[in-house]
Amino acid sequence: MGSDADASRPSPPIGAPSATNTVLELDDVSVSLGGRTVLEDVSFSLEAGEFCGLIGSNGAGKTTLLRLVLGLVTPARGTVRTPLGGRGPKIGYVPQKISLEPDMPLRARDLVALGLDGHRLGPGRRGPAQRAAVDEMLEAVGAARFAEARVGNLSGGEQQRVMIAHALISRPRLLLLDEPLANLDIRAGQEVVRLLAHIAAEQHIGILLSAHDMNPLLPVMDRILYLAAGRAVSGSTDEVVSTETLSRLYGQRVEVIRTHGRVIVVAGTDAADPTHDF
């Protein structure tokens, strides 16, 4: 698969090279939905080329944070900056639930092409240049084999690749993925993670990928943004994933166990809680 991705053009950094490489900056952001505080005082920044895991359990606010970055949710307080463009094609997005009906008359390549021009008016005629861009992108994500297939008939892993191609074809500097591993088997998940790490480095794109399990991401993550109960902590994996840091974040004693290159976070015993009094 690595050789597939090598076929993609070494994309030059867009914009002034001397400009800052920050593609996303959250500054003390809080979000309330329906009167409930979903995110509280989250600060975070991401550089181009960085692979960041957005880790948290169900309901921790991962999807809300991604929708916030997309501009689909307005913060109650704080600012969200995407220095290289606001919402729109400059941010690539792969949503969590992909329900493509099998009988839809739509090939994988049609969906990718819509990533290029789906927001434009008119029926549009796609010339050789657009077709070449679609082919190249399908090749880069290892989806060339099923480019002509009906997209709704593809497997979860195959659809995931098509979605990634759809998100990347507009050459964004920031790619957001909402639980892309949730519906994949272990092998397909590993392949997607490796592909994304390659894309982040090769195309100099910042990647923010949400997951409830950090383990598949450990080999490739440059940094981690850990969410719990609406609060966040970010940094390198070693900084964040420690008994002390996560206990402070959860507001209760948790223990981080490292075994066989894997990380397990478990609730600690209340009796031995030196960090908090609630």
Add this chain to the structure above:
Amino acid sequence: MFAGYLVNTWEAATIVAVVAGVAGFFIVLRGAAFAAHALPNGAFAGAAGATLIGANTILGLGVFSLAGAALIAALGRRARQDVATALTIVVMLASGDLFLSRTSEYAPAIFALLFGEVLGISSGQVVPTAAIAAVCVAAVLVLYRPLLLSSVAPDLAEAQGIDTRFMDLAFLVVIALVTTMAVPVVGSLLIFSLLIGPPAAARAFTDRPPVALGLSVVLALLSVWVSIAASFETNLPIGFFVGATGAVWYLAGHVRTAWAGHARHPEPARARRAARTPRG
């Protein structure tokens, strides 16, 4: 059956079929069949109301179907419009009941609105039908790409900066306009079969969106042409033939899908073929 007085019929029915094929493609893609059922049925009440106050029937249809579209869009949540649609059709049919109870002009006019009077189209009806049809087709062509993306994957459309709520509303307005022009011609009960049958079948025969759209128009045209001819020859009601051809297309699509699925996974058959002719 190509006699002078039938020319209007052929023209009006052809126009209706083209628009039904175009709008129907997106109705099926968006899963908006319920709204496409509700608006023509509910708009019937508008026509009844117009008859009651002596106004133009088309005007009554237009006002009611547009109001219905607005109501569904306002009450509906993203990707879930079924409850809002049900409430809308109930409100519209209830007022239709009221209007009918107040009018003395009952059977023939009302019957024509339900089942159409395609064989009795006047030349004055062709021009407004064509004008509304042009607006519908133009709207779908202008919105084609965002409408396609928001129909197949609303989440992707939203992330790409497309206002999916606007797309919902815009498309409901298109259905309302199709209703307004088509109900006097083919009736509020039968426009539904033209809107669903051809595009549902077209999906089975191609996996390219523009080809499916074109095929949907072709099948809709065949439906009305065959129906007019058959109705003329047999003296049976045209609505029967429109509904029957719609069902035939749909059945053909099913057969084709089943056959394609069988061709894709014919475990024993494929093994046999592979043994005989090695792939080169």
